[in-house]
Amino acid sequence: MSMSKEKAAAHANEPAVLCCQRPKGTVISEADLEDPTIFVDLEDSGLLTIPEGSLTVGEVLGRKLAADTDALTAVQAAMLESGAPAADLGTAAAGPKSGIASAGAKREDVVIRSLTHKYYAVDDVSIGDSTSFASGRLTIDGSLAKKALASSLLVKKVEMDVIRPDGDRHIAINTIMDVMPVAVKRTGRMGEGETAVLDRVVFCLTGVDENGVQIHEFGSCDGYLDERVAFGRPGAPDSGDIIVRVNVVIAANTGMERRGPLAAHTACDVIVDAVRSVLKASGEAPSYTRGYRDVRRHxxxxxxxxxxxxxxxxxxxxxxxxxxxxxxxxxxxxxxxxxxxxxxxxxxxxxxxxxxxxxxxxxxxxxxxxxxxxxxxxxxxxxxxxxxxxxxxxxxxxxxxxxxxxxxxxxxxxxxxxxxxxxxxxxxxxxxxxxxxxxxxxxxxxxxxxxxxxxxxxxxxxxxxxxxxxxxxxxxxxxxxxxxxxxxxxxxxxxxxxxxxxxxxxxxxxxxxxxxxxxxxxxxxxxxxxxxxxxxxxx
Amino acid sequence: MKLTTVTGLRSEIFVPITPPPVWTPLKKPLRECRIAFITAGGIHQKRQKPFNTAGDFSYREIPSSIPTSELMVTHGGFDNSDINKDVNAMFPLDRLRELRDEGFIGSLADTMYGFMGGGGNVEKFKEETGPAIAQSLKEQGVDIVVCTGGCGTCHRSAVVVERACEAAGMSTVIIAALPPIARQQGAPRISAPHVPIGSNAGEPNNKEMQTAILKDTLNLVVSMEHFGEMATLPYEYRHNV
Incomplete structure (x- = not known):
């Protein structure tokens, strides 16, 4: 199979391989060359070997064959007559460059909405008799687990504990179904106004069904926390985060049906929501704030x-x-x-x-x-x-x-x-x-x-x-x-x-x-x- | 208007091209053919070791005489509830036995195969699993191999095994819930009912639909003449999860 001009230009730096037998004196064009995207298949099946020092597509186009040459031969310098110039395919060297996309309309920025995230650092989390947040100490009412249990008939058990960054992270976990920040709107709708966010703490939802089957689909991260989490990724806990683990047991055999996992998330949200309520009402000063804007950049x-x-x-x-x-x-x-x-x-x-x-x-x-x-x-x-x-x-x-x-x-x-x-x-x-x-x-x-x-x-x-x-x-x-x-x-x-x-x-x-x-x-x-x-x- | 750019970037992910054709024409009428059914949808006997849902290239023998009540699914790539209701939705063994008894097909292979193709290691399926299953089926005198995928990568694994069977001299067809994957991976024949992944062989406990899909699919093996042919079947089932 030969190549089109466009394809040859796109593959200018790939090895040049003759697609068919060609006689002495042939001026090599893209029609004489094999498509590099199938080289791996050809090499795998033993039909093609590409020796070191083979010339590239860009180097052989327009050059003349010095002898009759077989199909699927990678072209070497010695196979070509000297003299004829290679075609210019614009193989520019890599490096920074500024391009102009198109002539633009008038530039004007319009701010559509502004959002402020106020972050509140959490130094310690404990499970107690009521939910409160003051001076960096978050206490979560232990009886919320019971309330979460009542959220769905499919939920059979809810447990909650705190995993601290300075303590032992080599602890057994069920598969992590989700990692969630604790955030609550103070003013405005989603995306605007003010949102309070707890810093250095996240909720992790883990779960199994009544038969002990992990609630997961394609693979599971049950095992040891320190081994099964890429800490610091945008979606994971950071290494310094306190983790509030909510472990949910749902009805047998519902882990792979839509209602099961949803029930687990709903139960967990009951607990998070109680924390949101105290955060919303908190009179503490934020540790820092971040502003985000939706801007129309005309x-x-x-x-x-x-x-x-x-x-x-x-x-x-x-x-x-x-x-x-x-x-x-x-x-x-x-x-x-x-x-x-x-x-x-x-x-x-x-x-x-x-x-x-x-x-x-x-x-x-x-x-x-x-x-x-x-x-x-x-x-x-x-x-x-x-x-x-x-x-x-x-x-x-x-x-x-x-x-x-x-x-x-x-x-x-x-x-x-x-x-x-x-x-x-x-x-x-x-x-x-x-x-x-x-x-x-x-x-x-x-x-x-x-x-x-x-x-x-x-x-x-x-x-x-x-x-x-x-x-x-x-x-x-x-x-x-x-x-x-x-x-x-x-x-x-x-x-x-x-x-x-x-x-x-x-x-x-x-x-x-x-x-x-x-x-x-x-x-x-x-x-x-x-x-x-x-x-x-x-x- | 300025854009900060660089030259020299290269795309990071290979986009596949379909592999070369493989084709075994059918030489007998269906009523004389021996049929085998294989699935990448994670079906196995309850007494057998479940598949590893994170990727598994092993396979399980399924005797064609086994009651379907002794089969189950281990697969993490889709909602299992349809197969939990009726294993024939992925592995229509009851329907195959009925077709044999009524003489629509000649006979069934004694041993059929289930594997879990999700996330399947292509090389292992190509080099080991596919040839092993193909050899066993060929030795059993199989003429036609019908298969189902399951999830997306299951279709890939199913087609790898299907192609091994076709190369070993059997005519094969995949009942595909995801026809584009079957086509791109080089399935020799594709039958495409409107079904969701998880009930690739038809609605659970809908005997008429399962039978019709199976019959039409087998008839396609007779009528299709070229590698890569695909036919859409007029059966629709939507699984409202």
């Missing part, structure tokens, strides 16, 4: 983030816009909404607008805390070269026809929003990669530059693909590329967000992103990261 490239969430029942659900930040009550369930795309502003996401039930394997799932600290949302919202119009949440349905339906609705939104670029992220892997590919195609086919962000690694390598998936960011952090069952290990980190942002800007500016290698390679990721780090340092 005249700058309009971009959106599309975050794919799971929508197939069991733990595959997410609750949108609960009454209180990161809560359960009052929220809309993605599955019930039919998985259709729902738009949130960056501030709504950063104010706890998503409560995660999803659990497709601990390393690749996005917890409630992940959404609260989402690095990509933050990076794009704060980028003064972009106008982030919003964050679209779109579900991954169970039925293939519905997958196409929701992807097409996303496409219609993208078209109506008149976007200049988009980044699509997903969590987990497998069937949701159909949605991932479909969502990227829905955007790319409308001429909008798009970047995809996912865990693929080795175990989650893509099962489907299309031509629009040409700028992809890998978030795997496991050395062997597996879902390693370590909470939040392979989820989006600030560095991943940097590479995704850079790739999107490159695509929007018309700068080529080279095709992926045939196999997952940490070297490629590291090289991109180096380019991103160089830019950040140069600012």
């Amino acid at each position: 005249g700058l490239p309009r971009v959106a983030i599309v975050k794919e969430i799971m929508g197939q029942g069991a733990m595959h659900d997410n609750i949108l816009l609960p009454n209180e930040p990161a809560g359960v009550m009052g929220g809309q369930k993605n599955v019930d909404l039919g998985n259709v795309p729902v738009m949130l502003s960056a501030n709504e996401v950063r104010d706890g607008g998503i409560h995660a039930l999803t659990c497709i394997g601990p390393a690749t799932k996005e917890t409630t805390r992940h959404y609260f600290r989402e690095p990509l949302v933050h990076a794009l919202a704060e980028d003064d070269e972009l106008d982030l119009v919003g964050v679209v949440f779109i579900g991954s349905p169970q039925v293939n026809d519905e997958k196409m339906y929701v992807s097409e609705r996303l496409g219609a939104w993208i078209e109506a929003l008149d976007l200049d670029g988009a980044i699509v992220t997903t969590e987990g892997f497998g069937n949701n990669h159909i949605d991932f590919a479909g969502n990227i195609a829905a955007i790319g086919s409308r001429g909008v530059p798009v970047v995809g962000v996912t865990y693929a690694g080795y175990q989650g390598q893509l099962v489907v693909g299309n031509e629009y998936m040409d700028a992809m960011v890998e978030i795997n952090k496991d050395a062997k590329g597996f879902e390693n069952e370590v909470l939040s290990c392979s989820s989006i980190c600030p560095e991943d967000a940097e590479r995704a942002r850079l790739m999107l800007k490159a695509k929007m500016a018309g700068i080529p992103v080279a095709p992926a290698e045939r196999r997952w390679s940490q070297g490629v990721i590291d090289a991109n990261q180096k380019l991103a780090a160089g830019l950040t340092a140069g600012r």
Whole structure:
């Protein structure tokens, strides 16, 4: 199979291999060369060997063969007549560059809404007779566990304890179903006004069913806390955090049915909500504050983030816009909404607008805390070269026809929003990669530059693909590329967000992103990261 | 308007292309064929060791004479409630026996296979599991292998094993809840009813639907002429979880 001109240009730095036998005197063109994307298959089947020192596609185009040459031969300098110049394919060296995306409209920033997070440092947490918060000491009423138990007939037992950072973290845990911040609205709606947040403490929901079966789907992080959590990831506890563990036992055999995990999250929320109430009324002075703004940056490239969430029942659900930040009550369930795309502003996401039930394997799932600290949302919202119009949440349905339906609705939104670029992220892997590919195609086919962000690694390598998936960011952090069952290990980190942002800007500016290698390679990721780090340092 | 950019970025994730065709034409009428059913949907005997839901390339023998009440599912990739109600929703063994008894098909393989394809190690399935299952089925004189996936990566694993069977000289077909994955992974024949993952072979306890899906799928093995053909079946089941 020969190559097109475009393909040859894209693969200018790959080895040049003749696709068919060619006679002496042939002036090599792209039609004489094999497509480098199938080299691995050819090498695996013993049909091709590429010796050191083979010339690249860019180096051989326009050159003349010095002798008759067989098919599937990697071209060497000695096989060519000297003299003829190689075609110019514009193989520019890597390095920083400023591109102009397009002539823009008038620049003007309009602040749509402002949000203040007031953080209250927590020095100690204890279980006591009533719930209170004063002078950095949080006391949680132990009888709340009973109240939580009464929240659903499916909940059979609720236990609560405190795990301190300075104490022993080598303690046995059931699988972590979620990590949640404690935050409460003081004024305004979600995404605006004032929110009080407890600092240095998180709630961890763990659970089993009555038969002792862990409530998990694809892998479980039950084991020892210090071994099964990637501390410090956006979705995980930080190493200095106090952990309030709420362990829930639900009815036998309901762990893989939609109602079971939801009951566990609802029970836990009863306890968190009592803490929210005392935080809301607290007259303490905050330790520090952070401000977030939704800004319409008129005249700058309009971009959106599309975050794919799971929508197939069991733990595959997410609750949108609960009454209180990161809560359960009052929220809309993605599955019930039919998985259709729902738009949130960056501030709504950063104010706890998503409560995660999803659990497709601990390393690749996005917890409630992940959404609260989402690095990509933050990076794009704060980028003064972009106008982030919003964050679209779109579900991954169970039925293939519905997958196409929701992807097409996303496409219609993208078209109506008149976007200049988009980044699509997903969590987990497998069937949701159909949605991932479909969502990227829905955007790319409308001429909008798009970047995809996912865990693929080795175990989650893509099962489907299309031509629009040409700028992809890998978030795997496991050395062997597996879902390693370590909470939040392979989820989006600030560095991943940097590479995704850079790739999107490159695509929007018309700068080529080279095709992926045939196999997952940490070297490629590291090289991109180096380019991103160089830019950040140069600012 | 300025964008801070760099040259030299490379895409980090490979997007797959479909592997080369593999094809064994069917040479007999269905009523003379020996049929085997395999599933990547995590079905095994209750007395057998459950699969490791984080990824498992081992497989379990399922005798075609076993009562379906002695089968169960261990799979973490989808809602199990349909299979818990009726294992035929993933592994339609009762329906196969009925089709044999009425003479629609010739006979059933004595031993069929269940594996858990979710997150399956591609190399292991390609090098070990697929060839082992294919060899056993071939030795049992199987003509047609019908399979179901389960979740997304199950479809990948199912197709790897399906392709091994096709390469070993049996005609194969996958009943796919996720046809795009089956197609991209190089399934020789694809039958696509409108079903959710978790009830890939049809609605639980709906004998008519399960039978119809199975019959239509087997008829496709007769009628399909080219690698990668796909046919949508007119049966729809929505699982409202």
